Amino acid sequence: MAGQKVAVPKGMRDFSPLEVRKRKYLLNIIEAAFRRFGYEALETPAMENLSTLTGKYGDEGDKLLFRVLNSGDYLKGVELDKIGEMRPEVLAKQLCDRGMRYDLTVPFARYVANNWGELPHPFKRYQIQPVWRADRPQKGRYREFLQCDVDVVGTESLLCEVELIRIVEQVFGELGLKVTLLLNNRKILAGLAEVLGHPDKLVPMTVAIDKLAKTSAEAVREELRAAGFEEDKIGELLALLTTEADNAQTLGALDGMLAGNPQGEKGLEELRWILRYAEYSEVEMPVRVSPSLARGLSYYTGAIFEVVVDSEEFNVSVCGGGRFDNLTGIFGLAGVTGVGISFGADRIYDALELLKLFPGDLDSSLDFLILNLCEAAYPLCVRMATLAHAQDYSCMIYPEVTKMRKQLEYADKRRALFAIIVGDRELEAQEVVVRNMMDGNQRAVPLDRVAEEIFGITPGLE
Amino acid sequence: MAGQKVAVPKGMRDFSPLEVRKRKYLLNIIEAAFRRFGYEALETPAMENLSTLTGKYGDEGDKLLFRVLNSGDYLKGVELDKIGEMRPEVLAKQLCDRGMRYDLTVPFARYVANNWGELPHPFKRYQIQPVWRADRPQKGRYREFLQCDVDVVGTESLLCEVELIRIVEQVFGELGLKVTLLLNNRKILAGLAEVLGHPDKLVPMTVAIDKLAKTSAEAVREELRAAGFEEDKIGELLALLTTEADNAQTLGALDGMLAGNPQGEKGLEELRWILRYAEYSEVEMPVRVSPSLARGLSYYTGAIFEVVVDSEEFNVSVCGGGRFDNLTGIFGLAGVTGVGISFGADRIYDALELLKLFPGDLDSSLDFLILNLCEAAYPLCVRMATLAHAQDYSCMIYPEVTKMRKQLEYADKRRALFAIIVGDRELEAQEVVVRNMMDGNQRAVPLDRVAEEIFGITPGLE
Structure with missing residues (x-):
């Protein structure tokens, strides 16, 4: 018996119960971190x-x-x-x-512009909702996908940047996913364009160096040359960007290049402040200064973040963001500055799947299946289910009186942790049998010990 | 400073942080009940x-x-x-x-038809997602609203009906909302049309009697007359439907009318079975046999449920459902029977709001605000925030060093429960001051007692 397959729209997906459990596991960790740092949830219409x-x-x-x-x-x-x-x-x-809704930033900006007078300042909000884009679907890219944005607006304090770094560390720490946070500053990029003699060519410069990770230094050199940068300046820039260096070395090299350039020096000062306060905050996740990081340049005005997975197999960006100066200008409210990051839930999901980091117990969709073997046992079965529910276990009575084998197959298919067996024989003996579905072991438990031995309820607490 | 107001589409809504907290409170209770009874979450594309x-x-x-x-x-x-x-x-x-997506039933049917072979049978799923309808917006009716459906397919067992009744009882019990569950059976309605001499007029009959709550018995009598029912039969039917009676009396009257009618007798038998097992299951919520209940008649084949709030101020239906025989027939998979109910989250929200049943602590969006009074205190502030976060409190450091009054105003606006004050004086004295934002009381806590006295962490557990 099978229905005709009815397709869902291209680039969109059903999520099976197992997939939903995995997504919820991931989203709960992200959301708990947002909430813990005092961010509030906002929801806007689709x-x-x-x-x-x-x-x-x-x-x-x-x-x-x-x-x-x-x-x-x-x-x-x-x-x-x-x-x-x-x-x-x-x-x-x-x-x-x-x-x-195409992203969560424009709805957020609209909401802030509409409600600025009533909001607490700073306004710290997170938003976890799907967005839709009529993009060409391909592996890992969907037309309906989830964005998880966290932003604070209404303050210029760099402590907000530090806080976002701590949120990133907590989320990926709890997920068991090793990541590195890359850090840059728009003012450093602007300063570099200035000391390279082409302040007006900030965008072509960043577009070119942004490709370093994907292409060769030679190709980037060619692109910078075509944009009009001079040969020796290009050499200096590429030396900075391609030399393996720790943060102290990179900052030293930037000091050298940007000395005397007010914008560049300001960017470096901000970057150093953030690093120092991240240290005070006992951030242990690797934070690497990355002067080629440019993402969303047209939008960011200060710090720029990107988080990449430390894995040979899955070395992709899973999170990014930065500071912006004019969130709500498009809606007639000027001067709303803020900083935020966005977690790519679908990519993080793929990383956890590939690296086998989802907890094994997400496979199970049921804690207890109470077998249904004779109508006489029903009142007892209900009492046991009620005990389980009071402990917040998931527990159901198989709905039909049928062969035990069929019911145990159902327990297997649901990956239930335990089956509870109570038929005529058990009623007679005033006991129930508990079967561990993982290892198949089973044992009899006297009725007056059920609460304690099966559901872990100490007597007197029932 | 204010932005121009930018409208959201007609009939759609932003949900402010406070509204999201209230919605989550409500949805968490509904979802936990679904999960507890072994239902699994499904999500389908928008x-x-x-x-x-x-x-x-x-x-x-x-x-x-x-x-x-x-x-x-x-x-x-x-x-x-x-x-x-x-x-x-x-x-x-x-x-x-x-x-x-217009509802959650058609996507569910599509999913079941597409995946029948791989699913466990019975398949117990819940789905909590928004749906969209280009309906005329009016008070309490939106163009984007949430549906919360729970259904089990692949079994005819009436224990499923009983289980759904228990879910309804648990959800509204936890919400503190007094409700009555109305129960009927399609077969009883069909039997009544038969004994009234017009088996072909089941639909006009039910449409007419469904209006009893909203109009007068006289209007219903007129409508039944127009549909071709005979005067004496109409009298008998209306006597049944309009007499205040307990379940035993109603069942007795139905016994009298339906005696000898196989379909009607079958419906009565099912209804009695469900009531008996609801009693075994210790259901205490009022369950009332309501022979005029018809909702979604074209769809239901057995039990029909509706849940109404027991309040003079808000006497509306918040939940409804029933048993169906052919969920997936439209997608080429015949014979998939099941039963389900749908919770109207928006209406339940309105009921809780009107009857003031939301817990008061949902107002607060922050447990601890650590004031930011001097840079020297920052490392200590971070350590306190870390302690709070480890206990899953929401806790933030105010991002700017500024006047205490401004920071306390922020704590008020966020309805923070506590403010923690640590400036030069406190650092000197090796203590912090904790202020209860509800009553304004504050006291000093020595640094080595902070974990225990503020965050309730017993020594040794840090």
Whole structure:
């Protein structure tokens, strides 16, 4: 017996119960760390008005927005005889007033702009919700995926950066995933562009050096040359970026290059402050100064973070963020500065799966299965289930009176930890049999010892 | 300083941190009950292919589907010169391949049909996810709202019905919300239509009597008359439905009316079985036999449930469901029977709010605020935060060194439970001051007693 397979939309996924348990395990650790440091949860709707979304993610982003067809008479007001001449993106504006949330930053900015007067300052919020992008689906990239953002706005204090580093350390520490946090500062990048003689070429410079990890130094050299940087300056920059060095050496080299450049020196000062306070905060996770780190440059104004997994098999970025100066400017509220990071839950999931770091007990979806062998035992079965539930165990009575073998197969399929057997014989003997489904061992427990021996409830606590 | 207000789409909502805490409180109780009884979580994508959704909710439902415009060149293949003549719903099919999830039942049915062979039988799943309907927004009705469904498929055992009743009892018990569970059976309704001489008029009969709560008996009598029922039969039926009676009396009256009608007798037998086993299961919540209860009649085949709040101020349905015989038939897999109920999270939220049943401590969004009064205290502040975090308290250091008054105002705004004060004077005296933010009392604690006296960690456990 099988149904016809009915596809889900391309790039979207069902999550089976086992997958949901694994995702919840991961998200609970992330969320608990956010909450522990005083961040509060915000939730925004899946759809926003398109006027809120368009123009915020560049032309490429606008193309990737999922637009929702207006309900009712969506052709009302459309000049039907001109449709053939209209550009699709212009027509889309007439057909669709709403779009799906593309990230969590724009909804957050909208919320902050709408509620600034009522919010506590600093406002510390986290948001764990799905976002949708009409991207080309491929391995590890989905059209519906989860973002986990944590941001604080309304303060310039670098202690916020330090706090985010501690959150990163706690999350990955609890997950057992070894990571390195890479740290840079937009002002260092701007300073480098200045001392290299091309302050206006900050963007091509960072785009070029950002590729160092993926391509050769020679290719980056070529790209910098094409952008108009001078040969000797390129050499100096590449020497800085490609030399294996510890933080002290990298900071020393940056001191040398940026000496006398106010912006660069300010960036270095901030970076040193963060490192010193991370030390006061007893951060033990590796934090590495990485002057080539640039992610989201157009947005960040101070610290830039990225977290990469320390694994030969899965050396990818799982988290990133930075400080920004103007979150809500697009919504008419100027001067809201803040800093935040985003955890890539789907990638972290993939890393935990590949490196076999999910706890084994997530496989089990049931603590106790009480077998259903005779109607006479039902009241006893219910009393046992109630004891289990009071201890917050998951426990169910098999719904049908049927062969024991079939019921034990069900326990196996659910990977239940224990089966409890009570049939006519056990009722007669005033006992129940508990079977450890992992090793198959079983033993009889007298009825008056059930609470204590099966559910670990000491007498008097029932 | 204020941003321009940027609207969210009509019928959709932001949830502030306080609202999220309240929603989580509610959902955690619901989810824990589901899990405790051995149900597993399933999650499906926000969008489904429209072919999966259309035709499943009736014409009215199809109109309420949110359709997602195809990405890229959505006009490809559309005969532009014929658009003027096309009906909007026909054109929409060409513009949109996907739609937003309208409920959780169709995605569940699709998942079961797709995965039947691999699933444990019975398959017990719950699903707590938002759904979207382009309904006319009004008080208490939203275009994005949460459904909390719990269903078991693959067994006819009436113990499942009993288990669902226990779940309802536990959820509302833990929420402190007094409710009554109404119970009926489709077979009783069908039997009544038969003994009233019009087996083919089951639907108009139930539609009419379903209105008894909202209108007068006279109006229902008129509607039944118009549907072709005979005067004396109508009288008999209305006498049954409008007489205040306990379950024994109602069952007795039904016995009288349905005697000799096989379908009606079967329904009564099932109903009695469920009531008897609910008693074995020590269900104490009021369970009332309600022969006029019909909800979703076209779908249910056995038990029908509804849960109403016992409050003069808020006497609404917060939960409902029933047994069905053919969940997955629409997807080509016949014979999948099951039973389930759905909790209306938004309505339950409104009930708890109105009746002031949310716990008071949800107001607080922070356990400890450590004031930031001098840089020299920072290492000590971090150690205290670490102690608090290890006990899973939420605790943060105010990010800026500034006036104590401003920091205490922040603690107030966050409704922090405690502020911890450590400045130069306290450092000198080797103590910290703890202020209870609720009553304003404060006291000094020597540094070596901080773990024990502030965070309740007994010495040796640090």
